[in-house]
Amino acid sequence: MTLFWILACVTIPAALTVILHRNPVYSALALVFTLFQVAIMFVALDAHLIAFLQIIIYAGAIVVLILFAIMLLSLEPEEPGDGRSSLRAAGWGAAALLGLELVAIAAVFPDTPAAEKPLPEGYGSVAKIAERLFTTHLLPFELTSVLLLVAVVGAVVMARRRTGP
Amino acid sequence: MIEIPFGAAEAWAIAPFTVIALFAMGILLYETFRTDDHGPELTFWFSILGLAGAAIASLLAWDNGSVAFGGTFATDGVAVFTNLICILAAGLSLMMGVHYMELIRVRAREFQPLVLFAVSGMFIMGGARDLIVLFLGIEVMSIPAYVLAGIHRQDHASGEAALKYFLLGAFATSFLLYGIALVYGATGTTTYAGISMALSTAPHLALLGGIALLIVALGFKVGVVPFHFWAPDVYQGAPTAVTALMAVGIKAAAVVGTARLFLSGFAGMHVEWSIVLWWISVATMTLGNVVAIVQSNVKRMLAYSSVAHAGYLIAAIASGTPRGGGAILFYLLAYAFMNLGAFAVVIAVGAKDEPNEKMSDFAGLATRRPLLSGAMALFLLSLMGIPPLVGFVGKLYIIEALIAAGQVGLGVIVILNSVVSGYYYLRVIIEMFMKDATREIPALDPRPYLMVCVAIALAGTIFFGIFPDLALEAARDSFAALR
Numbered sequence: 066m067t068l069f070w071i072l073a074c075v076t077i078p079a080a081l082t083v084i085l086h087r088n089p090v091y092s093a094l095a096l097v098f099t100l101f102q103v104a105i106m107f108v109a110l111d112a113h114l115i116a117f118l119q120i121i122i123y124a125g126a127i128v129v130l131i132l133f134a135i136m137l138l139s140l141e142p143e144e145p146g147d148g149r150s151s152l153r154a155a156g157w158g159a160a161a162l163l164g165l166e167l168v169a170i171a172a173v174f175p176d177t178p179a180a181e182k183p184l185p186e187g188y189g190s191v192a193k194i195a196e197r198l199f200t201t202h203l204l205p206f207e208l209t210s211v212l213l214l215v216a217v218v219g220a221v222v223m224a225r226r227r228t229g230p
Numbered sequence: 231m232i233e234i235p236f237g238a239a240e241a242w243a244i245a246p247f248t249v250i251a252l253f254a255m256g257i258l259l260y261e262t263f264r265t266d267d268h269g270p271e272l273t274f275w276f277s278i279l280g281l282a283g284a285a286i287a288s289l290l291a292w293d294n295g296s297v298a299f300g301g302t303f304a305t306d307g308v309a310v311f312t313n314l315i316c317i318l319a320a321g322l323s324l325m326m327g328v329h330y331m332e333l334i335r336v337r338a339r340e341f342q343p344l345v346l347f348a349v350s351g352m353f354i355m356g357g358a359r360d361l362i363v364l365f366l367g368i369e370v371m372s373i374p375a376y377v378l379a380g381i382h383r384q385d386h387a388s389g390e391a392a393l394k395y396f397l398l399g400a401f402a403t404s405f406l407l408y409g410i411a412l413v414y415g416a417t418g419t420t421t422y423a424g425i426s427m428a429l430s431t432a433p434h435l436a437l438l439g440g441i442a443l444l445i446v447a448l449g450f451k452v453g454v455v456p457f458h459f460w461a462p463d464v465y466q467g468a469p470t471a472v473t474a475l476m477a478v479g480i481k482a483a484a485v486v487g488t489a490r491l492f493l494s495g496f497a498g499m500h501v502e503w504s505i506v507l508w509w510i511s512v513a514t515m516t517l518g519n520v521v522a523i524v525q526s527n528v529k530r531m532l533a534y535s536s537v538a539h540a541g542y543l544i545a546a547i548a549s550g551t552p553r554g555g556g557a558i559l560f561y562l563l564a565y566a567f568m569n570l571g572a573f574a575v576v577i578a579v580g581a582k583d584e585p586n587e588k589m590s591d592f593a594g595l596a597t598r599r600p601l602l603s604g605a606m607a608l609f610l611l612s613l614m615g616i617p618p619l620v621g622f623v624g625k626l627y628i629i630e631a632l633i634a635a636g637q638v639g640l641g642v643i644v645i646l647n648s649v650v651s652g653y654y655y656l657r658v659i660i661e662m663f664m665k666d667a668t669r670e671i672p673a674l675d676p677r678p679y680l681m682v683c684v685a686i687a688l689a690g691t692i693f694f695g696i697f698p699d700l701a702l703e704a705a706r707d708s709f710a711a712l713r
Contacts, residue, residue, distance in 0.1 A: 215351075
């Protein structure tokens with residue numbers, strides 16, 4: 066529990082930096098930091114594979130992609146006063162709604178102390194996840210491969226140079 | 231060592247999907263390695279072969295009520311019926327596209343495989359009995375659809391349609407996933423069978439939130455008010471052959487996916503969700519019909535008409551009975567024939583670099599193309615619901631199912647809306663038969679594929695109008711056996 070509070074104290078400021086900093090590159094780097102913290106939380110929850118996937122996929126691949134996008138679009142740091150007030154209001158509204166939902170969920174599930182239930186043998190291990198993936202979730206697993214193929218084909222069709230036949 | 235649960239039942243269950251996906255990949259590979267550049271016919275017939283193979287696989291796999299993959303995927307009558315409707319929609323769209331795509335300078339090698347991939351996603355949606363499978367089916371169907379909407383690169387409107395569809399589609403997907411997460415949190419499972427058993431003990435608030443978000447996401451895919459804003463722009467901007475696929479195939483798969491989820495997974499909460507669907511249905515058909523009246527572009531008018539028809543379909547889901555489900559399947563079949571026919575005629579009126587989609591372009595069409603105008607008139611009358619055409623029978627069964635379920639008010643609203651829709655459908659007919667052409671329209675070259683497409687749609691519109699029992703019995707039985 067102590068670990069959780071320490072992590073929370075570090076993660077939340079990092080997450081706030083992501084959305085509040087005016088320079089998009091700093092935001093992206095703060096995002097990497099936040100994702101690492103979340104990965105540590107996964108380790109604390111015995112979900113080692115998820116923790117590694119979090120680092121490899123999110124902190125590694127996706128943030129690099131975001132950085133590429135920032136560099137290629139050469140986004141300038143935001144000037145003070147930029148951004149429309151209506152959008153800002155919508156953002157605050159959505160945030161308030163999510164906060165409300167968090168409270169509601171806490172009210173619906175008042176006591177779910179995760180530590181009290183003993184975890185099944187090998188919980189969160191690669192072997193267990195692989196077993197679920199190839200038994201219970203066999204169809205979604207196979208469908209995902211088709212989905213990725215379709216996405217690649219679609220991206221190639223869209224990105225092909227605009228030449229007439 | 232674990233045993234992978236993949237037996238004969240599983241192989242048969244996804245056989246239609248496998249066949250169509252393999253054919254799509256086959257066309258992609260063939261197009262990659264061939265050196266000469268001949269027309270679109272060869273790959274078109276190859277696609278038709280794939281669709282026919284998938285239809286046969288669906289019929290062979292038809293085993294009422296049987297489920298595979300641990301109950302997450304069904305090969306029951308509902309799935310097979312949906313598969314056949316989607317195959318019909320894709321086949322006729324491809325047929326419309328053979329010459330049309332050349333006319334607008336889109337390569338067949340890009341158009342045809344994407345259509346087949348979209349159909350493979352529709353198959354998954356028709357049989358999904360698990361929220362994760364439903365999600366993947368929606369995505370496999372939608373991603374090719376986003377690309378297809380923007381496949382006409384020279385056209386600004388096509389690109390705009392693709393971007394709009396993609397952004398709003400991604401938004402809807404996030405709603406879908408959030409809804410799935412809430413339902414999973416409340417019930418502890420994503421399978422429909424598990425959800426329906428856990429409904430009574432699940433925390434009510436989380437469940438209601440999940441259902442509300444799922445209605446938003448699926449409502450977007452079907453194109454119902456108030457999540458319809460993308461529909462007119464996307465339907466108008468996309469190439470017409472793609473619009474036909476979206477308005478019929480994607481709508482059919484999304485409606486059946488929604489119907490199966492609500493009539494089996496959430497059946498125990500019918501009282502709660504039927505009120506929401508009641509209002510959505512009334513708003514959708516009324517707004518679709520009223521706004522369609524003021525359109526001056528036939529393609530856009532058909533887009534709003536398609537929004538209105540989504541309203542009739544949602545009304546049948548709101549009835550919450552297997553009878554309503556059967557009415558949905560039959561209506562989708564009817565809608566496929568008459569709507570695909572109408573879009574095919576819109577393509578036939580257009581010429582190179584001249585879409586001719588305005589209402590005034592149809593003026594005096596009857597003197598130049600009497601047969602085509604006659605076919606269009608029959609499609610529009612069927613969409614309106616005039617006997618003995620198939621649209622009338624379809625609406626009749628929806629109204630009958632609503633009355634049987636005690637929703638007389640909704641049935642009356644469906645009838646009133648059909649009367650309103652008569653105004654704009656008849657307007658096109660009046661333009662074609664009673665007005666003189668306002669301007670010189672270039673003579674149209676004969677396009678055999680397109681004419682065959684119109685003929686097939688016309689045959690279906692008339693045949694199933696006079697002999698509806700053939701399809702109706704199958705539609706009813708399939709939903710009665712739904713578990």
